[in-house]
Amino acid sequence: MLQLGFIRDNKEALIKGLKIRNFKDSELVLVDKIISLDDNRKSLQTDLDSKKAETNKLSKAIGDLFKSGKQAEAQEMKGNVSSLKEEIKSGEDKLSEIMKDLETNLLAIPNVPHLSVPAGTKEEDNEVYRAWPKDLPVLPESAKPHWELATKYNLFDLQLGAKITGAGFPLYRGKGAKLQRALINFFLDEADAAGYEEIIPPLLVNEASARGTGQLPDKEGQMYHVTEDDLYLIPTAEVPITNIYRDVILEESKLPIKLTGYTPCFRREAGSYGAHVRGLNRVHQFDKIEIVRIEHPDKSYAAMEEMIAHISLLLDKLELPYRILRLCGGDLGFTSALTYDFEIYSAAQKRWLEVSSVSNFETFQSNRLKLRYKDEDNKKSLAHTLNGSALALARIVAGLLENNQTEAGIVIPKALQPYTKFEIIN
């Protein structure tokens, strides 16, 4: 959610940004509507505040009269307050109505895209930020997609997952399970080495947390909802980890804050189906190591570069071909100012698979979280929040299996061998 002050002061920049996001003229009137609602809010509040000040003064006077025994005068004054009270009551009703209206409209405004965000409406418009510098691997015709390899080597079983739970809940077994565990530990160790504090958060969150990071009310249908207790299964560790700092005012010297956490992630992915979701390409439950940063506004983009370097290193160590995309206005998430997607190349499927998404939310998320820092002069400002996957497992596994298949079996990259304790899956 954007700050009202920002919208008022940067109306032109906001409208320009919304156009990058392909807002139509009919939708752009929202901005003026918000400003005029806020005007109403201000004048109404000024009016209400002065009326309340008046009643406070009168109440005090009544108390003094009672104390000095002037009952009759006190009673008379009581009568004078009642009309004022009625005006306050109706004013408050009106104010809360305006506030509600204002909030609804404010929630419809996405984050302002960073200046580097390219225009565009679809995936193909995303800009290749860093291409894979070498030739893409080519596998023999006999190469198999990962779901066939999984069956051949007994690594994971989608039918069993479906039997136990439903489609999209893979069951890993044997070396497939060990590979998962190895990747999790590898990613966590790398994050630790890069200075991120490890967190094991709750996997279910309450509504306030889901709201804090912006999953609600925007992506309601994406999350599994435990209605009995009104809790949500986390779609990403970003939610519980970032909410550590909900309603917090940090000392500026505490910045930056760097956190990481491994969690399973649950996504309903309502409405997805088809060839692109076969195997591990898109599942309801997958494992992910997330990195989260809370940064000073001046340093958030430098931090973002660091995150990109960190994730690149992981993929280099895993010897996977990858490219980095800068998302266009049409593909950019609602809450993000700038997002880079990492895609690995699956040689068997002959297509790119998204394995990581790194976003800078600037103050969009921290405004809703009420996450601030105060500087030496005690001035409070919203911090910038960023996060990225480092990395998401399911598709990494898909890529490893496919790209590393040989006659002898599937070769485990050197960097991962200390974790798997085996060099080949055969």
Add this chain to the structure above:
RNA sequence: GGAAGAGUGGCAGAGCUGGUUUAAUGCACCGGUCUUGAAAACCGACGUACCUUAACGGGUACCGGGGGUUCGAAUCCCUCCUCUUCCGCCA
């Protein structure tokens, strides 16, 4: 799940028979005096959000959340949440 108790400013902790509490007091933090420096002592400032003002300043709301009673609520009532202790269940 059952019973009892409790939730007050960064922390500790009064107020809780409704009206000099504009939330006492202590500690911590910050500024100052003193000191070669520090400590101690003393003086001062010391929450968050919003409205208003060019600024100084003024105003409103907030004592776990929400609602109610009253001219007036930290204080009374209702409701929800959380924590502590005991019991039950349990990896």
